[in-house]
Amino acid sequence: MSQQARGPSETVEIVRLGHAGDGVTADGLFVAGTVPGDIVRIAREAGRGQLIELITPGPTRVAPPCVHFGSCGGCALQHVARDAYLAWKHDLVATALKQRGFADVPMDEIRAVAPGTRRRANFKAQLRGQDVALGFYEAGSRVLVDLTECPILVPELAHIMPRLRRQLSKVLRPNETAELLATATDSGIDLALNLKRKREVDLLTLLSTIAATLKLARLSWNGEDVAIAETPSLRVGRFTVALPPGAFLQPTKEGEQMLQRLVLDAASGARSVADLFSGCGTLALALAEHHAVHAADSVVAQVDALLAAARQGNARVTGVSRDLFRRPLLAVELSRFDAVVLDPPRPGAAAQAKALAESRVPKVLYVSCNAASFARDARTLADGGYRLRRVTPIDQFLWSPHVELFAEFRR
Known part of the structure; x- marks a missing residue:
């Protein structure tokens, strides 16, 4: 200590x-x-x-479960007993709401995923002598902690780390840092490598060999597909989504399923639903079993992947690529929906919340990974006539200060 x-x-x-x-x-x-x-x-x-x-x-x-805790910046709270830790996360949401004037909102108990369930990680890698350091930076620094274990990761990612180190030693040069987004998809590991190098045949050939050695589903380099053994995919009920490189996913499958159940229950009775900031369709395709769904997201490749999966499953899903920060769906466009689902990134959905506040949509179902931006948008909706009926905190970001939540609004 x-x-x-x-x-x-x-x-x-x-x-x-x-x-x-x-x-x-x-x-x-x-x-x-x-x-x-x-x-x-x-x-x-x-x-x-x-x-x-x-x-x-x-x-x-309590004793932290990871030997790297205290040096690795990936986790901040492994030393706090579970009940106290979850109570603190619950209070983060309650405090954010109180600061926006929501003092008496019904809040469910926090729902938490287990260790060993994080299916994606952003690693850094550096060559140190003959060996590669692979892991996360120390908190507030650029000092890389070489991980020998990581209790938050799914086994598929944890087990590949030693082999990935050995393969990266063939690629990295001294004083060179690579960034790697590793995702355990339903069809295998998708590895996106960011490395500032000139595009050369020898490099691409080496990366292709590494992908085969590691049995990766896909390896991409600086956004370019280098090797695809099997298209990385996400299964949502009876639908299978072919994931584009760098596609947004919920950090855990368990948390994803919690959110799907909450959204489906709250959307009951709605005939037509808009899923805004839809990503690849985690929520849109779950809703498509019982509702007509219109999806919108700024990333063209993600919308295309969602629509392709919907067509294959003969679902009632339409979709459009649209920057909802600059061009939110306006009240006249929203009028045909019985419910709207929002799942924005950390900055929230200020412009879209304002447009919803001017609409007559009966239900708004909000999924957020930032309690502060959610509380700001909740105030906008409430000032426009919506009632915040319930909030359910969800801990998908284990041992970190980040907390997810689901909220239901009605007119």
Whole structure:
């Protein structure tokens, strides 16, 4: 636990967890790696407390399950007991809502995925001597932590890491950093490699050989498909979506299924549904079993993949590529829908929420990965006459400060 820190030391008590998962003292000093009730020796540096020694552990402190916790920046809260950790995440959502004037919204208990379920990861890789370091950066730095284990990942991704290291040693040069998006799809691992190199036949040939050796479903380099053994796919009920490179997916299959059930239950009775920020159709295709669905997303390849899967399954789905940040569906366009589903990225859907507030759509079903932007949009909808009926927090981003949620609005 000890580490070097500048400045005189002092002993403090941690009284709560902050919004990013750091412990906070009574006078507002943030100390990473602590929990409420900890008595710690710290040094003040750059407006933060640098942990020197844990003197007395707090009641919710537990042993982290990963040997890399504390150095790897991928997780921030492995040292917090499960019940306290989930209560804190639940409170993140409640606090964001209260700040926008929602003090008495019915909130369900938080639903959480298990460890070993994260199906996609953004790795960094660097050549160090003859060996490759593969993993995540330290928090707030560009120092790469070479992972020997990662308890959040699905086994398929965890097991490929040692073999991926060996293969990358044939590609990387000294002082070169590669970025890798690895996704465990329903048909195999999809690996997207970003590496600043000139396009050369020898490089493409080597990458193709690596893809075959690792038995990847697909390997792409800087957005270009290099090798495809089997098209990476996502199964949604009876539909199979051929995933374009870099396609958006929920981080876990379990969390995806939770969201699908919540959306399907809330959409019951609607004949026509719009799925906005639809991605590749995780929600649109689930809805298509019982509803006519219109999907919209800014990424052309994702909309095309969704529509191809819908046609193959003879589903009542239409779709369009549209930048909903700049060109939201307006009230007149929304008038034909009985329900609208929103699943925007972290910035939220401010423009689309404003257009919905001016519409007469009976139901709005909102999936969010950012409680703050959701609460802002919820206020817009409420000011336009919608009632926020329920909120369900979901923890798909295990041991991180990020929290997902589902919310139902009705006129």
